[in-house]
């Protein structure tokens with residue numbers, strides 16, 4: 376990970392350059408002992424580059440633009456100084472009036488909101504500050520109770536926060552620090568009008584921090600509208616992947632991509648590498664289909680996409696983290712912000728339409744200096760997208776043939792070898808007895824032992840978000 380600082384031209388023409396960090400330990404930041412105790416409990420010894428560069432500026436009251444992805448330690452980079460700055464308001468009073476919202480963190484997804492909230496709760500655990508998270512897709516009641524009781528640090532997705540503001544449950548008039556986390560993704564997801572509405576409810580005499588994986592022209596415009604002479608901090612070369620990521624492109628016809636994934640994973644097994652991987656798809660439907668198809672090929676797969684409820688996503692992610700699932704098939708939106716440490720391999724089943732998303736995707740591997748593989752399966756129709764990606768990354772990606780994996784007994788990988796199981800008309804249940812399922816259709820492998828039950832099915836009973 377490179378560690379650079381850059382200049383940012385503010386709307387007023389003033390510019391500030393982040394000074395290289397002089398501090399190397401958490402103690403040097405002068406954080407309150409209650410915060411230091413929590414940091415030590417996390418087992419953090421040294422600040423990460425984004426922390427070393429950002430924390431002094433946030434403590435000094437500057438607005439800040441941080442170019443950093445999830446996995447760089449960016450959450451602590453803003454949460455720790457926020458806690459320090461609002462600690463003076465900490466109160467053990469039970470009165471809600473003594474606990475107004477002082478810091479607001481907006482995130483694009485529920486997953487990221489939950490992760491940030493978990494971090495904020497653990498970093499502030501020895502203080503009297505209260506932390507809460509609100510996001511859509513779940514019942515509002517519990518969130519209403521928490522907000523009514525008062526909370527100093529609120530982490531929220533924009534839509535749900537506006538719901539609470541609309542019903543006068545959340546009041547932003549005492550917010551001192553605003554964080555726009557993964558701002559680029561919030562813009563991609565069309566949250567700009569929501570962000571504008573929310574920001575207009577926050578006092579202008581505030582400190583604003585904006586974090587984004589890339590600084591697109593839209594992000595710069597957002598910063599120019601809402602940040603004042605921000606200091607800019609970058610911890611990775613812009614529009615580049617970590618040097619520890621080995622990137623390979625396999626040219627594969629669209630119809631052969633699923634088989635190609637099986638080959639890639641089998642090859643990893645032979646090389647003694649972990650099969651744990653995250654596989655990116657462009658659509659929800661494609662995501663669900665691919666996960667089911669991989670399961671039929673004997674790969675423990677789970678899908679995470681926008682049609683899954685919060686509970687389903689959490690279950691799948693937990694199963695992935697515990698190793699119960701080895702291939703997590705995901706869409707960009709659902710995967711955004713997920714904290715999956717030490718991801719050994721990222722596979723692009725399809726190239727994203729937006730080249731910057733490719734960088735987000737492969738940023739899931741090779742974090743914190745660990746080695747990672749990023750494999751892209753590219754068909755003829757995607758060559759233009761590949762060009763865009765190479766232009767953005769300013770490098771050509773290596774094109775290599777698929778690994779030549781011969782079938783081994785008990786591991787037949789040719790999908791055409793499987794036949795969907797069709798009960799004979801004599802054994803077919805009457806239509807009224809048929810049970811509909813959204814899980815993989817039952818399949819029978821010809822000549823080999825039947826596949827293990829699909830993980831998706833074990834996690835099953837998943838209901839679609841209505």
Ligand code: AMP
Nearest residue numbers: 419421422423445446447448449450451
């Ligand atoms: P983030 O980029 O904020 O999602 O953080 C990624 C991971 O790094 C999380 O699991 C954090 O708990 C961890 N982390 C954050 N700061 C440090 C640090 N200074 N030392 C070691 N791990 C850290």
